[in-house]
Amino acid sequence: MLPVMDLGERIARRRATTDDRFVTAWSALSPAAHPDDPVGRGAVLERLLDHLGPVFSGHLPDDLHVHGPPGGGKSAVVLALFSELSRQLTGSGTPIQTSTRAASPSAASRVSFVAVDTRQAASPFRLYRATLSALREESVPKRGVSTDVLRTELADELGASRKLVVALDHLDEPRTLSPPEARSLFDAVEGPVATVTIGPERTDAVATVPVPAYRDAALTEVLMARGSRGLRGGLRHEVAERLATWADGDAADALAALYGAAVLAEDAGRRSLTDPDLEQGMAAVPRDGVSVSRVLTLPENRLVTLDALLSETTTRSIDAVAEAVAAKTDLSAGTVTRFLYELAEDGVLERVESEDEPGGPSGVVPRFPTLVYRHLRA
DNA sequence: GATCCACGGGAATACACGGATG
DNA sequence: CATCCGTGTATTCCCGTGGATC
Numbered sequence: 001m002l003p004v005m006d007l008g009e010r011i012a013r014r015r016a017t018t019d020d021r022f023v024t025a026w027s028a029l030s031p032a033a034h035p036d037d038p039v040g041r042g043a044v045l046e047r048l049l050d051h052l053g054p055v056f057s058g059h060l061p062d063d064l065h066v067h068g069p070p071g072g073g074k075s076a077v078v079l080a081l082f083s084e085l086s087r088q089l090t091g092s093g094t095p096i097q098t099s100t101r102a103a104s105p106s107a108a109s110r111v112s113f114v115a116v117d118t119r120q121a122a123s124p125f126r127l128y129r130a131t132l133s134a135l136r137e138e139s140v141p142k143r144g145v146s147t148d149v150l151r152t153e154l155a156d157e158l159g160a161s162r163k164l165v166v167a168l169d170h171l172d173e174p175r176t177l178s179p180p181e182a183r184s185l186f187d188a189v190e191g192p193v194a195t196v197t198i199g200p201e202r203t204d205a206v207a208t209v210p211v212p213a214y215r216d217a218a219l220t221e222v223l224m225a226r227g228s229r230g231l232r233g234g235l236r237h238e239v240a241e242r243l244a245t246w247a248d249g250d251a252a253d254a255l256a257a258l259y260g261a262a263v264l265a266e267d268a269g270r271r272s273l274t275d276p277d278l279e280q281g282m283a284a285v286p287r288d289g290v291s292v293s294r295v296l297t298l299p300e301n302r303l304v305t306l307d308a309l310l311s312e313t314t315t316r317s318i319d320a321v322a323e324a325v326a327a328k329t330d331l332s333a334g335t336v337t338r339f340l341y342e343l344a345e346d347g348v349l350e351r352v353e354s355e356d357e358p359g360g361p362s363g364v365v366p367r368f369p370t371l372v373y374r375h376l377r378a
Numbered sequence: 379g380a381t382c383c384a385c386g387g388g389a390a391t392a393c394a395c396g397g398a399t400g
Numbered sequence: 401c402a403t404c405c406g407t408g409t410a411t412t413c414c415c416g417t418g419g420a421t422c
Contacts, residue, residue, distance in 0.1 A: 141421065147382085332386075334386085335386050338413095345412085361411095
């Protein structure tokens with residue numbers, strides 16, 4: 001699935017250099033993709049570096065918790081930092097060029113940086129496996145080995161000569177671990193491990209770094225940067241401002257609206273974003289909804305269910321969708337019904353009272369950016 | 379044989395409604 | 401009029417099974 005999308009992207013990019021398409025790089029606009037160098041989060045970066053200071057002399061930092069509202073760039077800044085630290089400290093020993101910090105790569109090269117998306121690793125087994133896979137060249141078994149064995153193998157991998165700082169992203173979502181649960185799983189590993197947990201809520205259990213929502217001006221800059229990489233001719237400043245204001249500091253929402261507007265413009269063969277494009281792009285992003293990236297990590301059968309829901313424009317009752325999906329797949333209507341209730345419970349869908357039949361089965365509507373979802377699923 | 383977990387069915391529970399009862 | 405069933409359906413929850421891997 002992923003390689004195919006990647007291939008499509010490459011082809012699109014190649015065509016864009018010969019054609020003169022409006023959208024030159026969908027990935028630059030995607031709310032589900034994080035750029036290598038996050039814009040406008042310099043202060044947060046400094047605080048993270050302050051806390052992680054000990055790694056520059058080969059020591060482990062204390063556990064850390066990074067928290068803030070959705071779309072504030074928590075994941076983006078931590079992932080970018082980890083990938084750079086990993087490159088510099090565990091790689092070929094390139095000295096660190098930071099004005100305020102002295103580097104000693106030889107000692108620090110013993111610290112490994114690993115980031116795990118806990119959406120894909122929501123059980124202890126998966127969490128240990130994902131971490132171990134990142135540390136080791138050879139593949140780690142998916143089955144046939146117990147969680148305990150994996151934990152001791154992880155401890156064996158570490159030890160006096162190797163320390164680990166692990167970032168745990170997307171905690172405290174429906175069906176992911178909580179920060180305390182995640183920390184205790186790594187406390188149980190007999191080896192030098194420090195965690196950097198990422199979640200929406202603050203805590204006083206460990207040191208914290210807050211990531212506040214973007215201010216309008218900063219978010220405008222983010223959008224301008226993305227627009228200039230993704231759109232022919234870039235983005236007009238007033239458009240970026242408008243999106244930023246509308247999104248109220250949530251970069252995921254703003255990018256989803258921009259992406260949706262670009263889909264409409266591109267489909268209509270336009271070379272720029274019109275007002276209606278923007279209006280509809282924003283309208284397709286429910287406020288306080290769920291991000292596309294979260295939706296896209298759901299199991300395939302749930303995605304098939306959502307596809308069917310989106311193609312049912314006339315009737316959106318739970319029963320109608322269940323019937324439609326059951327007909328197209330080998331799932332039973334009862335099972336699909338259960339999926340729909342689950343998705344509503346997790347905030348991916350919103351249950352609405354059906355007008356014609358009060359007290360009957362609920363209707364259900366998406367609570368995620370539908371234009372972006374469709375485009376990324378297609 | 380051991381292990382994890384996705385899957386799916388279906389049991390268990392909550393709820394709404396309508397009618398009966400005090 | 402208020403309250404209490406009884407019934408059927410909407411909704412939630414649980415657990416056994418089987419596939420895949422080691």
